[in-house]
Amino acid sequence: MAKGKKPIPSLVKDQKLVKRRREQMIEAAVSLFIEKGFHKTTTREIASKAGFSIGTLYEYIESKEDVLYLVCDAIHQELEDRIQQAIQEEEQGIDSLQAAIQHFFQVMNDMQDRVLLIYQEAKSLPQDTLSYVLNKEVDITNIFEQVLQKGIDDGSIQLDPKEVKLMAHNIMVLAEMWVFRRWALAKAFTLEEFIEKQTSLIMNQIRSKKEASNVGSTSPS
The missing domain is CATH 1.10.357.10 (Tetracycline Repressor, domain 2)
Structure with missing residues (x-):
């Protein structure tokens, strides 16, 4: 099995909410990365497509x-x-x-x-x-x-x-x-x-x- 899974810090302690928000984030990012590529996609675009603010995005991750x-x-x-x-x-x-x-x-x-x-x-x-x-x-x-x-x-x-x-x-x-x-x-x-x-x-x-x-x-x- 893969070892060393990276813990992604979150300011939110409710793990069910973290899971749900990250799933929304992943779906938004997938479509944007496929369309534009990783480097041309901004975190603001990911947040917008996921349906929340850039500030909210950074409550669940630290970087793109x-x-x-x-x-x-x-x-x-x-x-x-x-x-x-x-x-x-x-x-x-x-x-x-x-x-x-x-x-x-x-x-x-x-x-x-x-x-x-x-x-x-x-x-x-x-x-x-x-x-x-x-x-x-x-x-x-x-x-x-x-x-x-x-x-x-x-x-x-x-x-x-x-x-x-x-x-x-x-x-x-x-x-x-x-x-x-x-x-x-x-x-x-x-x-x-x-x-x-x-x-x-x-x-x-x-x-x-x-x-x-x-x-x-x-x-x-």
Whole structure:
């Protein structure tokens, strides 16, 4: 799990109110950052779009970088939560993996502008805060590592333990490909076709390893 979550100081002690105000702030900032970019957006614009004054805004954060941090954290948390929902009901690891892959690709499409926002603007965060944000990416990758390991444990997936981490990162990169290169890929594939083909590539690689292992185990000595 990501470590070192940054505490954002607030002058307001009511934590329910802090949560509600920051959620309003995040939604306002996301749309402005996507439209104008982090550097061209002012805290006054964020406050106005969120529906309160600039003075009120600074009761809940100390800087515009705090808002960007809250935005990145909220986006990553939504990604993580939506993937976890997709794999809770599946039993075998191989089924959980396929469901998680397909759902993750769909989620990345649904949230593509927000995902791009993280990659474009997170570099503006202080180094310690950036490290936390990057570790949230690792947390999402770890979900796929856990599903792969579940399949190894129940026998539905056969992978060298050294390949589990690489495969999990491959899944992440393939999903991000649609976000970063959809301008080109969408000319050749629908989203459904892209998901189907990429899922097949991943699953076929796992099946080929399993088949090769089975052949090896039945070969005469």
